[in-house]
Structure formats: C-alpha cells, structure tokens
Amino acid sequence: MNPSQPAAATAAGARTMKAAIYRRFGGPDVVRIEEIAQPAPRAGEVFIRVMASTVSVADHRVRSRNVPKGLVALTALTLGVFGGLTAKAFLGMAAIKSGDTVLINGASGAVGTAAIQLAKHLGAHVTAVSSGANRELVESLGADSFIDYTAADFTAVGTTYDVVMDCVGNAPFARVQGSIAPGGALLLVIADLRGMLGARGQSRRSGKLVTFGGLKLTYTAGDVAYLVGLAEEGKYRAVIDRTYNLADVVEAHRFVDTGRKRGNVVLRFP
Numbered sequence: 001m002n003p004s005q006p007a008a009a010t011a012a013g014a015r016t017m018k019a020a021i022y023r024r025f026g027g028p029d030v031v032r033i034e035e036i037a038q039p040a041p042r043a044g045e046v047f048i049r050v051m052a053s054t055v056s057v058a059d060h061r062v063r064s065r066n067v068p069k070g071l072v073a074l075t076a077l078t079l080g081v082f083g084g085l086t087a088k089a090f091l092g093m094a095a096i097k098s099g100d101t102v103l104i105n106g107a108s109g110a111v112g113t114a115a116i117q118l119a120k121h122l123g124a125h126v127t128a129v130s131s132g133a134n135r136e137l138v139e140s141l142g143a144d145s146f147i148d149y150t151a152a153d154f155t156a157v158g159t160t161y162d163v164v165m166d167c168v169g170n171a172p173f174a175r176v177q178g179s180i181a182p183g184g185a186l187l188l189v190i191a192d193l194r195g196m197l198g199a200r201g202q203s204r205r206s207g208k209l210v211t212f213g214g215l216k217l218t219y220t221a222g223d224v225a226y227l228v229g230l231a232e233e234g235k236y237r238a239v240i241d242r243t244y245n246l247a248d249v250v251e252a253h254r255f256v257d258t259g260r261k262r263g264n265v266v267l268r269f270p
C-alpha cells in the first residue's frame with residue numbers, strides 16, 4: 001500500500017488519502033487506487049507526506065507470491081526495503097577493504113546499481129554481471145570489469161573473488177564456491193529456504209562467509225545519513241529507470257514484473 005498526499009476532508013470531517021491497494025494476490029491488475037482514511041499519528045509519532053516512492057521487486061514478490069522456494073509464509077513479514085540500504089547492509093557484512101575484488105551478479109538492478117557504487121567507494125575492484133544491454137550503465141557507475149551472463153558463465157572461467165554478491169538468486173554456494181577466494185564471502189541478497197538453512201554449515205565447512213543477512217541485516221538512521229552524504233558529495237546516485245504517477249501504478253507493477261528494470265522504478269504522487 002502506497003499512501004499519497006492527503007486529500008481534502010470528507011463531508012463527515014475525516015481526512016482521507018489516496019492509496020494503491022491490493023486485497024488479493026495476483027498480477028498487476030489486482031492493484032487499485034482507493035480513497036482511505038488518513039492514519040492519525042499517536043503520541044511520539046510523526047505524519048509524513050509522501051511525495052514519491054518506488055515499485056520494487058519486493059512489491060512484485062508480495063503481490064504475486066513469486067518468492068524463492070519455501071519462503072511464501074515469511075515473505076509478508078520481511079519484504080519491503082530500500083535498495084541502497086540493502087546493498088550497504090550486505091556489503092558491510094563482508095568488511096570490504098581497499099583492493100578487494102567484488103563480483104556483483106545482477107548488477108543492473110536496484111540493489112546491484114547501489115552495490116557497485118558502494119563497493120567502489122570502499123576501494124574494491126568491481127566486476128559487474130548483467131546482460132550486455134546494461135554494460136554501459138554498470139560501467140558508468142564504476143564497474144571495472146563486465147561479464148555478460150548471456151555469453152559467459154562467471155563460475156566457469158576459474159577467476160576467484162573476495163566477495164560474490166548474488167542479486168539474482170541463481171548463485172547458491174554449490175554453484176559459486178569455486179569462484180570465492182579462501183576466506184572470502186558469498187552475500188545472498190536473494191536465496192530460497194534451502195539456501196538460507198544451509199548457509200551456516202557451508203560457512204563453517206568452507207571457512208568462507210555465506211550469508212543471506214537474516215537478523216544481522218539491520219538498517220539505521222546512520223546508514224541513511226551515510227547514503228545521503230555520499231549522494232550530496234556526488235559519489236552515489238540512485239539509478240531511476242522509469243517514473244510513473246500513482247494513477248498508473250498498475251503499469252508500474254507490470255514493468256517491474258518483466259524483471260528487466262534498470263535500477264529503480266519511481267512512483268510519484270502528484
């Protein structure tokens with residue numbers, strides 16, 4: 001549900017707002033714009049006027065129930081985060097230092113485009129994996145090397161990386177362990193239940209960090225301030241693919257469902 005700016009008071013006096021709402025799971029068409037009562041802030045809470053938001057893969061997953069194997073029940077409780085913050089939290093788990101090599105699988109998406117820039121800021125050498133159509137984009141964000149997954153399998157060439165970050169869900173430990181340097185890390189931004197349950201044992205046996213974040217994935221006001229600071233210094237930019245008005249929210253969902261968005265899809269509340 002994406003609340004927009006407040007509308008005028010109703011005849012009864014209650015203030016209302018527009019919201020994008022779905023009441024059943026399904027395709028983009030289940031999303032409707034409705035007029036609902038404004039929530040009233042309680043003591044210690046603030047009421048925020050939202051000018052713009054995004055339609056993310058998390059929105060797609062929750063709406064369509066297209067989630068990794070075994071995770072349908074967990075989904076409703078856990079999804080709905082902001083790409084820049086996600087990338088920062090995962091990269092933070094690998095304690096990346098200058099000179100480390102980082103491979104980002106799914107580098108042209110919301111998380112990937114943020115991760116490239118943040119890893120570069122930490123001094124890493126970044127290899128981006130996406131389709132060839134997005135090569136220019138990921139290189140413009142700082143990627144040092146590029147692999148087109150439609151032409152080459154990064155796990156098959158014998159190169160190892162200090163950190164492999166999977167933003168696609170097709171790079172479980174079993175597939176990529178040979179591509180991770182001794183003592184390196186596999187950051188599973190997206191994993192199925194099996195991948196999650198296996199992570200701790202894989203870490204212990206291999207001496208490589210394998211993590212899907214779990215409870216250690218935290219976001220603080222300091223993280224937001226860090227990203228805002230980088231953006232103000234011109235060292236970080238949110239990649240925006242398309243922008244839709246709230247009235248076109250179904251179209252926005254339809255586009256995100258293609259799995260081909262570059263960076264983020266913005267939803268504006270004009």
Ligand SMILES: NC(=O)c1ccc[n+]([C@@H]2O[C@H](COP(=O)([O-])OP(=O)(O)OC[C@H]3O[C@@H](n4cnc5c(N)ncnc54)[C@H](OP(=O)(O)O)[C@@H]3O)[C@@H](O)[C@H]2O)c1
Nearest residue numbers: 057086106108109110111112130131134149167189190260
């Ligand atoms: N754990 C968390 O807290 C958390 C938070 C946010 C998101 N997520 C998850 O993270 C994932 C990524 O989110 P996102 O918003 O970045 O997704 P996205 O914007 O849809 O991007 C995914 C990217 O992956 C690329 N891709 C598709 N197939 C690929 C393949 N076989 N190999 C390599 N790259 C491929 C696509 O690029 P091309 O168009 O070039 O193919 C696309 O740009 C989603 O599954 C989302 O649910 C998790």
